[in-house]
Amino acid sequence: MSTKAVPTAPATSVGHANHPAARDLIARHHLRWWEALPWLAAGAFYFVFHDYLGFGTSLMITILFALSLDLALGYAGIITLGHAAFFGAGAYTVGLLAFHNIWTEPITSLMLAALAAAAVGFVSGLVLLRTQGLTLLMLTLCTMALLQESANMAHDYTGGFDGLPSLDIAPVFGVFEFNPLYPDTQYLYTLAILFACFVFIRTLIYSPFGQSLTGIRENLLRMHAIGAPVRRRLVVCYTISAALAGIAGGLWAQTNAYVNLSALDLDRAATVLIILILGGYGRLYGAFVGAAAYMALEHFLARIYPTAWQLGLGLLLVVVALYAQNGILGLSEVLWRRYRARRATS
């Protein structure tokens, strides 16, 4: 419950833009100081944990993947358990092009990965997004399973179960060597891509289009009743989300220098969903918090209890599901409000 005091509006018919609610909406997209924190942390990480840049790179890829899911699931309310389909489509695009020596330039490869994933998202979205709820969930799962099985069966091109090893990626801008032996390049390159994608996503969710996605999530029937082309908006959103997941997949393939069937695995799709729920979905920064929390937990729990570290994760998820349905961010918001309310009363 919000405890914010809302002053009443002036009774005049002019100056409506001065009403607190209007001012709040007009200024909603403004940057807040704490939004610099993830980027400062990424910069600090580079210098302080220089030996762990590989970990940092995969963390940022996971964040991007979770962000792409947040757009579809958190904002538009598209219930999906098959988001790895797009991650995999991007990864295999980069992998196939590099493995068969067709195209190895990293940045344009990522663009192609985005295009390929967007195409998969668009075509499957046209069919899937006619459905809702469990049907939709199952169909997204099926799409992913079909893709994975296709990748498995097209053994001659994709390497099947063994995947495509030792991908040769050309230097970034033709200058900076790009392979796992050069974690500096990989880290900074991934950071730059994540930042660019984040700026795009942030712009999108604060736009009228983003607001209408929220409307679809909040009340589908009402969106129809106010004349919104609901299906078109959902397909556009799903396609964009797929493209971003494809970029994440492409980055994963480039930085690991291999692609295998795990890119299209249910395990991957479920993990990114867990990350988003853990961090808090539909709130932009949930992807950051969730990914960092998940990967840090994975790292430390696996060290303490290598054989059953997922037990700890499971327990944490139970706690989140019971007591913090809006994830870590939602919980911090509630605590912050309570703290301020207590200070205001004392």
Place this chain on the structure above:
Amino acid sequence: MTELRLETRALSRRFGALVALQEVDFKLAAGARHALIGPNGAGKTTFINLLSGALPPSRGHVLLKGEDITEKKQAERVKLGIARTFQINRLFRGLSVLENVCMSVAERVGAAPTMFYPVGRRTDVIEESMHLLDTLKLAANAAHRVSELPYGRQRLVEIAIAIGLNPDVLLLDEPAAGVASAESHIILDAIERLPEHIAVLIIEHDMDLVFRFAKRVTVMVGGALFAEGTPREIEANPQVRAVYLGQAGRG
């Protein structure tokens, strides 16, 4: 005879073996204050669903200003000027009252598909929405989340979203449903102050509200039109009293 806004010809709808609506010929005049009453299950909400395009008819036609719109989808009909409200609130519950209204205003003025500038840049949409809330005496609640409002005020937001579409025809499906009778005057207040040019069709069980608001009343029974006339004629009609008013009472 005043100009016609909405007209139906032999409009029918079946759900399997159930005939929900049967050969309805209905006329709604420009600027009308028209009430549709009838016992539960008479087909009133089905009728609104057919007019708004949420459901396709089994047979018959819907005409807007003389033009056949039977084949047009709901979104197209909204653009042509038909707006509706729902008997059970269908609001964006997690959003503020202002955002709820902005949603429909943005859709109407064509701002909604824009991806590359923030919502806040469209001050025209925000100002218009605030103005609308002001006229409905909801401005003080503009910043509140809809789910935090008392039910009566939520019903007003339901109406505000529809007016945000600037309709020629407004279909109100039981706007006072579920509102405590002590509060129902705020609904009557709001619909009495609707712009005159809007043709209003209202379904309502609260007979006090119907007889105070409507200039014309149509009675529907068993999916067919049963009687039509001024409120006084309907009240005096012994058959209507027998099938409907007798059961519902006049409060």
